[in-house]
Amino acid sequence: MEKAVFLDRDGVINDHVRYVNTPEDLILFEEAGDAIKRLNDHGFKVFVVTNQGGVGLGFMKEEMLQNIHDKMITELKKDGAVIDDIAYCPHKPKAGCACRKPEGKMITDLAGKYKINLSESYMVGDRDTDILAGKKAGTKTVFIGKYEPGANHSTKSIGSAVDWILDNTDKK
Ligand SMILES: [Mg+2]
Numbered sequence: 001m002e003k004a005v006f007l008d009r010d011g012v013i014n015d016h017v018r019y020v021n022t023p024e025d026l027i028l029f030e031e032a033g034d035a036i037k038r039l040n041d042h043g044f045k046v047f048v049v050t051n052q053g054g055v056g057l058g059f060m061k062e063e064m065l066q067n068i069h070d071k072m073i074t075e076l077k078k079d080g081a082v083i084d085d086i087a088y089c090p091h092k093p094k095a096g097c098a099c100r101k102p103e104g105k106m107i108t109d110l111a112g113k114y115k116i117n118l119s120e121s122y123m124v125g126d127r128d129t130d131i132l133a134g135k136k137a138g139t140k141t142v143f144i145g146k147y148e149p150g151a152n153h154s155t156k157s158i159g160s161a162v163d164w165i166l167d168n169t170d171k172k
Protein backbone atom coordinates (compact mmCIF):
# COMPACT_ATOMS: atom_id res chain seq x y z
CA MET A 1 0.00 0.00 0.00
CA GLU A 2 1.24 3.42 -0.91
CA LYS A 3 0.66 6.82 0.62
CA ALA A 4 -0.59 9.77 -1.37
CA VAL A 5 -1.27 13.47 -1.30
CA PHE A 6 -4.48 14.55 -2.98
CA LEU A 7 -4.33 18.16 -4.09
CA ASP A 8 -7.19 20.43 -4.92
CA ARG A 9 -6.25 22.42 -8.03
CA ASP A 10 -7.59 25.98 -7.98
CA GLY A 11 -6.17 27.98 -5.09
CA VAL A 12 -3.66 25.24 -4.25
CA ILE A 13 -1.56 24.61 -7.38
CA ASN A 14 -2.70 27.65 -9.34
CA ASP A 15 -3.85 31.10 -8.40
CA HIS A 16 -7.62 31.33 -8.35
CA VAL A 17 -8.06 35.04 -8.93
CA ARG A 18 -10.33 34.22 -11.88
CA TYR A 19 -12.01 31.13 -13.29
CA VAL A 20 -9.72 28.92 -15.31
CA ASN A 21 -11.53 28.30 -18.58
CA THR A 22 -8.53 28.26 -20.94
CA PRO A 23 -4.84 27.29 -20.58
CA GLU A 24 -3.98 31.02 -20.56
CA ASP A 25 -6.01 31.43 -17.35
CA LEU A 26 -3.86 28.87 -15.56
CA ILE A 27 -1.17 30.63 -13.51
CA LEU A 28 0.71 28.21 -11.28
CA PHE A 29 1.97 29.33 -7.88
CA GLU A 30 5.72 29.70 -8.14
CA GLU A 31 6.37 27.19 -5.35
CA ALA A 32 3.96 24.52 -6.64
CA GLY A 33 6.48 22.60 -8.74
CA ASP A 34 9.07 22.42 -5.98
CA ALA A 35 6.46 21.41 -3.40
CA ILE A 36 5.11 18.59 -5.57
CA LYS A 37 8.60 17.41 -6.43
CA ARG A 38 9.40 17.12 -2.72
CA LEU A 39 6.33 14.87 -2.31
CA ASN A 40 7.47 12.78 -5.30
CA ASP A 41 10.95 12.49 -3.76
CA HIS A 42 9.51 11.31 -0.43
CA GLY A 43 7.55 8.47 -2.01
CA PHE A 44 4.11 10.00 -2.08
CA LYS A 45 1.84 9.48 -5.06
CA VAL A 46 0.45 12.89 -6.01
CA PHE A 47 -3.06 13.29 -7.37
CA VAL A 48 -5.20 16.26 -8.33
CA VAL A 49 -8.90 16.10 -7.42
CA THR A 50 -10.87 19.04 -8.74
CA ASN A 51 -14.48 20.13 -9.11
CA GLN A 52 -14.97 21.52 -12.59
CA GLY A 53 -18.63 22.44 -12.62
CA GLY A 54 -17.91 24.90 -15.45
CA VAL A 55 -17.96 21.90 -17.80
CA GLY A 56 -21.49 20.90 -16.81
CA LEU A 57 -22.59 24.52 -16.85
CA GLY A 58 -21.30 24.94 -20.40
CA PHE A 59 -18.52 27.47 -19.70
CA MET A 60 -15.83 25.07 -20.81
CA LYS A 61 -15.63 21.98 -22.98
CA GLU A 62 -14.02 18.84 -21.63
CA GLU A 63 -11.33 19.02 -24.36
CA MET A 64 -10.41 22.48 -23.07
CA LEU A 65 -10.10 21.11 -19.54
CA GLN A 66 -7.72 18.50 -20.98
CA ASN A 67 -5.67 21.30 -22.58
CA ILE A 68 -5.54 23.13 -19.26
CA HIS A 69 -4.32 19.99 -17.50
CA ASP A 70 -1.76 19.32 -20.24
CA LYS A 71 -0.35 22.80 -19.59
CA MET A 72 -0.31 22.19 -15.84
CA ILE A 73 1.61 18.91 -16.31
CA THR A 74 4.08 20.56 -18.71
CA GLU A 75 4.71 23.52 -16.41
CA LEU A 76 5.20 21.29 -13.35
CA LYS A 77 7.55 19.04 -15.30
CA LYS A 78 9.90 22.01 -15.76
CA ASP A 79 10.49 21.80 -12.00
CA GLY A 80 10.81 18.01 -12.14
CA ALA A 81 7.40 17.55 -10.51
CA VAL A 82 5.04 14.72 -11.45
CA ILE A 83 1.27 14.41 -11.02
CA ASP A 84 0.39 10.71 -11.02
CA ASP A 85 -3.25 11.18 -12.02
CA ILE A 86 -6.01 13.75 -12.19
CA ALA A 87 -9.65 13.22 -11.21
CA TYR A 88 -12.25 15.84 -11.95
CA CYS A 89 -15.97 16.20 -11.49
CA PRO A 90 -17.47 17.78 -14.63
CA HIS A 91 -21.02 17.87 -13.33
CA LYS A 92 -23.12 20.90 -12.53
CA PRO A 93 -22.67 22.06 -8.94
CA LYS A 94 -26.29 21.31 -8.08
CA ALA A 95 -26.53 18.02 -10.01
CA GLY A 96 -26.23 15.94 -6.85
CA CYS A 97 -23.60 13.67 -8.42
CA ALA A 98 -21.57 11.21 -6.38
CA CYS A 99 -18.17 12.67 -7.25
CA ARG A 100 -18.28 16.41 -6.56
CA LYS A 101 -16.46 17.40 -3.38
CA PRO A 102 -17.47 17.42 -0.48
CA GLU A 103 -18.11 13.82 -1.54
CA GLY A 104 -15.04 11.62 -1.20
CA LYS A 105 -15.52 9.45 -4.29
CA MET A 106 -12.79 10.99 -6.47
CA ILE A 107 -10.35 10.24 -3.66
CA THR A 108 -11.58 6.74 -2.86
CA ASP A 109 -11.68 5.80 -6.57
CA LEU A 110 -8.04 6.86 -7.02
CA ALA A 111 -7.13 5.04 -3.83
CA GLY A 112 -8.65 1.85 -5.20
CA LYS A 113 -6.94 2.20 -8.56
CA TYR A 114 -3.48 2.89 -7.09
CA LYS A 115 -3.72 0.84 -3.86
CA ILE A 116 -3.41 3.82 -1.56
CA ASN A 117 -3.57 3.61 2.24
CA LEU A 118 -5.87 6.57 2.90
CA SER A 119 -5.15 6.82 6.62
CA GLU A 120 -1.51 7.62 5.77
CA SER A 121 -2.53 10.06 3.05
CA TYR A 122 -3.49 13.72 2.92
CA MET A 123 -6.06 15.92 1.22
CA VAL A 124 -4.92 19.50 0.69
CA GLY A 125 -7.44 22.19 -0.25
CA ASP A 126 -8.51 25.79 0.16
CA ARG A 127 -12.21 25.20 0.82
CA ASP A 128 -14.14 23.48 3.56
CA THR A 129 -15.53 21.13 0.88
CA ASP A 130 -11.99 19.86 0.24
CA ILE A 131 -11.51 19.15 3.91
CA LEU A 132 -14.88 17.41 4.14
CA ALA A 133 -14.06 15.26 1.11
CA GLY A 134 -10.75 14.22 2.66
CA LYS A 135 -12.39 13.34 5.96
CA LYS A 136 -15.13 11.34 4.26
CA ALA A 137 -12.51 9.41 2.32
CA GLY A 138 -10.42 8.84 5.46
CA THR A 139 -7.35 10.99 4.80
CA LYS A 140 -5.65 13.53 7.01
CA THR A 141 -6.39 17.07 5.86
CA VAL A 142 -4.50 20.31 5.33
CA PHE A 143 -6.32 23.57 4.76
CA ILE A 144 -4.73 26.39 2.79
CA GLY A 145 -6.12 29.66 4.06
CA LYS A 146 -6.70 31.38 7.37
CA TYR A 147 -8.08 28.58 9.52
CA GLU A 148 -10.37 25.59 9.14
CA PRO A 149 -11.29 23.97 12.45
CA GLY A 150 -12.09 20.62 10.81
CA ALA A 151 -8.65 20.23 9.25
CA ASN A 152 -5.64 18.61 10.89
CA HIS A 153 -3.58 21.65 9.95
CA SER A 154 -4.13 25.09 8.42
CA THR A 155 -1.38 26.93 6.59
CA LYS A 156 -0.76 29.58 3.96
CA SER A 157 0.41 27.79 0.82
CA ILE A 158 1.21 24.52 -0.90
CA GLY A 159 4.88 24.93 0.07
CA SER A 160 4.19 25.20 3.78
CA ALA A 161 1.53 22.46 3.51
CA VAL A 162 4.19 20.12 2.14
CA ASP A 163 6.63 21.19 4.89
CA TRP A 164 4.02 20.12 7.45
CA ILE A 165 3.16 16.87 5.70
CA LEU A 166 6.81 15.83 5.52
CA ASP A 167 7.41 16.78 9.18
CA ASN A 168 4.29 14.93 10.22
CA THR A 169 5.31 11.84 8.28
CA ASP A 170 8.96 11.73 9.29
CA LYS A 171 8.08 11.88 12.98
CA LYS A 172 6.37 8.52 12.89
MG1 LIG B 1 -9.83 25.31 -4.56
Ligand SMILES: [Zn+2]
Pocket residue numbers: 089090091097098099100
Ligand atom coordinates in the same frame (compact mmCIF):
# COMPACT_ATOMS: atom_id res chain seq x y z
ZN1 LIG C 1 -19.61 14.79 -10.36
